[in-house]
Amino acid sequence: MKKWILAAFVAAAFISCSKDDNSTPAPTTTNVTGAVDGVWTKGNTYKVTGHLQINEGKTLTIEEGVTVLLADSIVKPEIVIKGNLYSLGTTANPVKFTVPDEWKTAKNQFGALWGGLIAGPTSAEVILQNTVLEYGGAVTTEESPSVKAGLYKAAAGEHVPVLYYPNVNGKLVVTGSTIRNFNEDGFYIEGGKAIFSNNTIYTTGVSGGDAINIKSGVQADVAFNLVYSPNTNALKLSNSGDRSPQAYVVAYNNTIVNAGWRRPTTKGGSIWLEKTVRADLYNNLLANDRYGIKRDKGAPEDNRSKVANNLYFGNDQTTVDQFQPNAEILAGTNDVIGTKAGDNDPKFVNYPVATATTNATFSTSWDFHLQTGSPALTKGKTDFTRQFADGLTVNGTVYKSPAPANYIGAFGTK
Template identity: 75%
Template sequence: MNKLCMAAGLAMALLTSCSKNSEDTQVTPAPTETSVTGNVEGIWKKGNTYKVTGHLQVPEGKSLTIEEGVTVLMSDSIVKPEILIRGNLYSLGTAENPVKFTVPDAWKTSANLFGNLWGGLIAGPASTELVLKNTILEYGGAVTTEESPSVKAQLYKAAAGEHVPVLYTSNTASKVVVTNSIIRNFNEDGFYLEGGKVLITNNTFHTTGVSGGEAINIKSGVQAEIAFNLIYSPNTNALKLSNGGDKTPQAYVIAYNNTIVNAGWRRPTIKGGSIWLEKTVRADVYNTLLVNDRFGIKRDKGAPEDTRSVIANNYYYGYTQTGVDQFQPSTEIVKGTNDILGTKAGDNDPKLVNYPLSTASLNATYSTSWDFHLQAGSPALGKGKTDFTRLYKSGLSVNGVTYTSPEPASYIGAFGTK
């Protein structure tokens, strides 16, 4: 009897072991490609490709969650799809496996450097939550037609002939988070925001705007924090901050520890060239590193910013005398408290780890070899302001996750030393 019991026990152990080993060695299904058009909702699964063959819409009251490593492939060259978000969108990539909104590789030519190959993300008035986390958005900004979903829904500029931005919002009660993402190769504006509690942190913007357009364009109805972003060569301004429109609350933006390089030079006409303030926007701007931009922080003299605005501890460098002359204080160019600026070309070299300060002002081609961290001994170290109030220090809760604004740094710019 004892031998029988021992044999039975051994058999059970072997069965259990085999079962466990079988589970441990299960193979993850290979990525699949699925064609999508029309209404979309639910979950787009990790690592898969979703081939977009027409305009998409997330219906009101519904949500679309995009898991890490998903490729959203805009493959209709005739329609040039827009994504109309009437509900909620959560794009949840990781640093190792970002989500990509992109086009076929064969379309990524020098002729298409500024995209124009698909539309953008258009959030309607019923959209309440939107997250872009570790997400790459590229080669969009197509021009609208009478058949565009944004035109039919009377969103964005609600007219044919307008280039769609990367992201548009319209609901003042919405919550929007964009973090650790890359926005590149778009035809005009990056973000055009007309509503929401907004947190934009740790992103890179480059190669945006052919003949106009800002990286981030904010209107009334927005309360935003913009921090630790690198913005390279936007056509006009990195930040256009305005209380234009008739929405409440008043536009209030706290921008800090951003690095803005080569802004504004490619615009055919003169209008700003780093940060633009207008129409009673309330703007607090701290710790900005401005390198070779066309102008300093500039206001609309006829419709200036709210008098409660605070500008402080910003750092200017100009490789050319023209650039230096155009960030000197005037009735249009704002000089803040403790701002650092020289009067001669080459004054106040910020000592970036790897960026040729002589790079042509009209250059829009971004090199991944560049490194905008500060070298040890940089005069931008230890000059930042940290004792100011933030909007989202306690966090912005979206889809059950709390996103907090990052602590301001004691250095100036988006990156300290390595």
């Protein structure tokens, strides 16, 4: 009997110790401003009360489930990255760069409530993995850190993007992330090796702005992204700036819906090519976009560029007419393209294709997977070279561009 009591006591003590050792600390809120580095720990909230800067040679790692609360309505903070930023969310537990819930009103649909992530030329690596960034894109002033540091456009009166990145020797990975409710461009990239994969971008740009804007000095794979209703283009691809290397983008298996219609002036409306950019464009699904893949006739793309196996759908005749190949609209090999409204309906699982083309309000109930019988199924091209099939090593982890699919668009059948 005594032995049993002693055994029970030891077991109870062991269980108690185990619970204490494995217990998760209650989430905390920490106010931050100024220079930051180190680790922001899992599940906690970091309330940003002024501009932030990651200094050259320093690293800020943000663990899964962290909320970065941009809560200064006067300063509208920018985050300047002169070192490295690793935002490492998971699918179940993303990192969130956000604002107080009470600020998320219809009036603030296009954000401008904080700045953005503004990297400098000494920023070696940036990862945005399973990260939500929302309600930013504030306008710069003479006092903005980015203006004082000569970054981005280095002028007052400019709305900043989600991320500006300029290091031609740097590495950038954006994967599994959601970008929404931003005032201007999503990503404005002027340098580096980059992978953009499996992201969702919507409700961006008031009077201008592209979801992903790439300039010279960049080599990028852009794949399996869903872009809904960017003000102008989902992808603006340019070699402007004359940095080395020449801009080269392989963009494949993206789904682009309702692009370009909210821009008050006419330019692009899905994918735009200019100024000798080299671009290989495969398996992209372009639904109800203002234009097909469009070039600047006065400064066109590199003649080595390739376009093939893209699908076009327009629910009305105006849209269909505006993606027909001509001197400005590129024709691709083996494209799936019709001449009448309703041709080649991609048969999305749950998206009403009659939705107004100017609509910018995204429903998370929509499902852009393809139903059986979709003309996008089995029409994809897989025998092309992507730039980072073997991967980019960033923060000691190898990130690979996803393998192309044999269907068109970002999603196959469920």
